[in-house]
Amino acid sequence: EAGVTQFPSHSVIEKGQTVTLRCDPISGHDNLYWYRRVMGKEIKFLLHFVKESKQDESGMPNNRFLAERTGGTYSTLKVQPAELEDSGVYFCASSPGFSGANVLTFGAGSRLTVL
Amino acid sequence: AQSVTQLDSHVSVSEGTPVLLRCNYSSSYSPSLFWYVQHPNKGLQLLLKYTSAATLVKGINGFEAEFKKSETSFHLTKPSAHMSDAAEYFCVVSETNRDDKIIFGKGTRLHILP
Structure with a gap:
């Protein structure tokens, strides 16, 4: 089975520009998560989709970040306008459902560099 | 609420010697615990999981x-x-049977000396 796919693998933009990151979860996985690792710090939760609904978005840093999952398949994470502190690696993960111990399958990450 | 602490940010061992990466957790309910590994320029890979069995x-x-x-x-x-074990390792906790977010430790970078 195909894994979690993230695009782009690396994006370099200038402060104030817009970037959209995409995540394609494993087919059939209802749960989709976004995590972020900034400047070698810990990996932090951003938000969690169950199908197309936002189950928990308590980790979203501010309103410059917008996540969508139309149709409950792939998800996008848009940063507009980007700031220097948004630089980091954005990880997407998916899991098949609420079954007690959800084991997340992660993508390779999208590295964002804001200049 | 749950939390996880990885006690060492860096660990260095010689090739062929034992590895010990420490992790302590805090959880109000029955936890599920995981270790993930990230090799350079790769995604996070599941190493193992504990879910109240053995x-x-x-x-x-x-x-x-x-x-x-x-x-x-x-x-x-x-x-x-x-040598191929050189990577960053993450201890992860979640609370079994609860729809709760999954928490990562800060990571331990493992260095293997020849």
Whole structure:
């Protein structure tokens, strides 16, 4: 089975520009998560989709970040306008459902560099 | 609420010697615990998981971890380190049977000396 796919693998933009990151979860996985690792710090939760609904978005840093999952398949994470502190690696993960111990399958990450 | 602490940010061992990466957790409910590994420029890969079954869990690449409730620990071990084990390792906790977010430790970077 195909894994979690993230695009782009690396994006370099200038402060104030817009970037959209995409995540394609494993087919059939209802749960989709976004995590972020900034400047070698810990990996932090951003938000969690169950199908197309936002189950928990308590980790979203501010309103410059917008996540969508139309149709409950792939998800996008848009940063507009980007700031220097948004630089980091954005990880997407998916899991098949609420079954007690959800084991997340992660993508390779999208590295964002804001200049 | 749950939390996880990885006690060492860096660990260096010689090739062929044992590896010990320490992890302590805090959880109000029955936790599920995981170890993930990230090699340079790669995604996060699941090494092993504990989900209230056997307390000694065996994972891939010869790694194993033991769940010790009395010590609230879930240390990762390997009898003999290999150069290819050089990577960053993350201890992760979630609360079983609760729709709660999954929490990562800060990571431990493992260096293998020739």
